[in-house]
Amino acid sequence: MALDGVFLRHIKNELQTALADSRVDKVYQPSNDEIVLTMRSRDSGSKKLLLSARANSPRINITSQTPENPQTPPMLCMLLRKRLAGARLREIRQPELERILFLDFEGKNELGDTVMMTLAVEIMAQYSNVIFIDGEGMIIDALKRVDPTMSSKRLVLPNVRYELPPKQNKLNMLEVSAEEILSAIKAYPKNADLSKAILATVQGVSPIICREVAHLTGRGNDVFSKELTAEDERRLLYFLNRTIETAKNISGSPILIKDNTGKPTDISFLDITQYGNSVSIEHPESFCSLLDEFYSRRDSIERMRARSQDLSKLLTNLCERISRKIIAQQAELMACVDREHLRICGDILEANLYRINKGDEFCEAENFYDENLAKIKIKLNPALSPTQNAQKYYKDYRKAKTAEQMLKVQLEKAHEELQYLEAVLDSLGRAETERELNEIRTELAEQGYIRTNRKKQKKEATLPPLEYKSKSGFTILVGRNNRQNDKLTLKQADKNDLWFHTKEIPGSHTIIVTNGQTPDDDAILYAASLAAYHSKARNAGKVPVDYTKIRYVSKPQGSKPGMVIYVNQKTLYVEPMEN
Structure with missing residues (x-):
């Protein structure tokens, strides 16, 4: 984990400065594993402090993000509001270089007496937690309770005394020398990579820091x-001393590492050289803003993924069920294709009734539909008369003909429904806010796929479409979901606006607002790239995108939301991109 003990020491230093003499103004709990404290002081105004125990992004930092909060606050949130509101932050502590910060608050109890309370923020991957502790060291509550069935070593429950997590018996850089660390590395029982030996020996440093020290020691090799x-040891002592001084003096720099696509991949408090030119290095203004940038996008996606899990499962199951239904109906349709053979058998039997006796199992006669008058052997039902056998073939023919007509209609409806559900699933995968998710739930409820809550809920304002600008100044609008696609295309857009959609691929309706002008090629290509990006094919290479004027787009009567037909289109092959 990149957020190691030394990095957390830098965070602590920033928080002590930024939140000095501040009080808890408001408390929010956006999700089961996050708490946001609005801290206010006379000198620095209001700041949001995020305490996250998310397994893949635990942290504590001042944030500029405004996560959506549930309409009904969880019990822990209400407890913290009751106990912490108005409390003053007195101290921030870190035991050695552990990934733990203690936030000590001074507040008032129900009797008006001054009391001390602590929030322990433990940064430990899937075991991360935020624990509320009273002045006597007893746990009041926690984001994640740990009972005896979950751990026999450490309980995290109300009215249980708080204990630190078990120590890892590593060397604390704030208390030992580089020579002592070198001796411990040489005494490490395994002949491991140097980076792994450092990681196993030294407290408070993450794998990326250990790899960097090893990389510099071995001049590019992890020895x-x-x-x-002797030269390796000399270089190792130098770089260990440099790291120790950085930790002691809190003199590191916030480092953000991005891959060649611009995606953040890691963070550090030391300059990183191990990746060479395969990455780009950025220097955010603070450690808090570094964490905010690195984790906020990931958190948003993870939060929405968790909240939309039930819908995703429902839609996936529906798509699989309809796909199986289509396969079965196609097999039935193939069987109906041979219906002409049934009519021919009936005609031949009618022409040869005089040659057939009741009880016969077969009738062999000339096939007068064959140009060579080839013999044909027709199976009979011995229990039926010759005429009844002929009539049965005619009846089976009519039945197959009717079935074929019905199956074609059913298949068309099944394909339309599958296309619709795949489009909803695509919209769900791209939803980034609670309001977008609620709009999709409303749409599915209106279509009868889910039940609505009978309790009256406050009606939310409809979200506007996503809006972009081309370099030449044309406004480009993108629907967030099927209901919005319908509104955008059928009601909001002008008949001369340009309409874009991925060819035979679920995606958003995309509109260039022309205002009576002719869009340039760059605007058209940008809109096509946006249509590809906001589709199921967003991670593909070249994507086919159709475009035409709104006047040529129409909605069939009775069709599902977002379903339209269009003519006079042109097709572009573009790479999906948002910017």
Whole structure:
């Protein structure tokens, strides 16, 4: 984990400065594993402090993000509001270089007496937690309770005394020298990569820092810990001392590492050289803003993924069920294709009734539909008369003909429904806010796929479409879901606006607002790229995108939301992109 003990020491230093003499103004709990405290002081105004125990992004930092909060606050949130509202932050503590910060607050109890309370923020991957502790060291509550069935070593429950997590018996850089660390590395029982030996020996440093020290020591190579030369040891001592001084003096710099696509991949408090030119390095203004940028987008996606899990499962199951239904109906339709053979058998039997006796199992006669008058052997039902056998073939023919007509209609409806559900699933995968998710739920309820809550809920304002600008100044609008697609295309857009959609691929309706002008090629290509990006094919290479004027787009009567037909289109092949 990149957020190691030394990094957290830098965060602590920033928080002590930014939140000095501040009080808790408001408390929010956006999700089961996050708390946001609005801290206010006379000198620095209001700041939002995020305490996250998310397994893949635990952290504590001042944030500029405004996560959506549930309409009904969870019990822990209400407890914190009751106990912490108005409390003053007195101290922030970190035991050694552990990934734990203690936030000590001074407040008032129900009797008006001054009391101390602490929030322990533990940054430990899937075991991360935020624990509320009273002045006597007893746990009041926590984001994640840990009972005896979950752990026999450490309980996290109300009215249980708070204990630190078990120590890892690593060397604390704030208390030992580089020489002592080198001796411990050389005594490490395994002949491991130097980076792994450092990680196993030294407290408070993440894998990326250990790899960087090893990379610099071995001049680009991660040498083995038991094969260090005298020169290796000299270089290792130098870089260990540099890291120790950075930790002691809190003199590191916020480092954000991005891959060649611009995606953030790691963070550090030291300059990183191990990746060479394969990454880009950025220097945010603070450690808090570094964490905010690195995790906020990931958190938003993870939060929506968790909240939309039930809908995703429902839609996936529906798509699979309809796909199986289509396969079965196609097999039935193939059987109906041979219906002409049934009519021919009936005609031949009618022409040869005089040659057939009741009880016969077969009738062999000339096939007068065959140009060579080839013999045909027709199976009979011995229990039926010759005429009844002929009539049965005619009846089976009519039945197959009717079935074929019905199956074609059913298949068309099944394909339309599958296309619709795949479009909803695509919209769900791109939803980034609670309001977008609620609009999709409303749409599915209106279509009868889910039940609505009978309790009256406050009606939310409809979200506007996504809006972009081309370099030449044309406004480009993108629907967020099927209901919005319908509104955008059928009601909001002008008949001369340009309409874009991925060809035979679920995606958003995309509109260039022309205002009576002719869009340039760059605007058209940008709109097509946006249509590809806001579709199921957003991670593909070249994507086919159709475009035409709104006047050529129409909605069939009775069709599902977002379903339209269009003519006079042109097709572009573009790469999906948002910017």
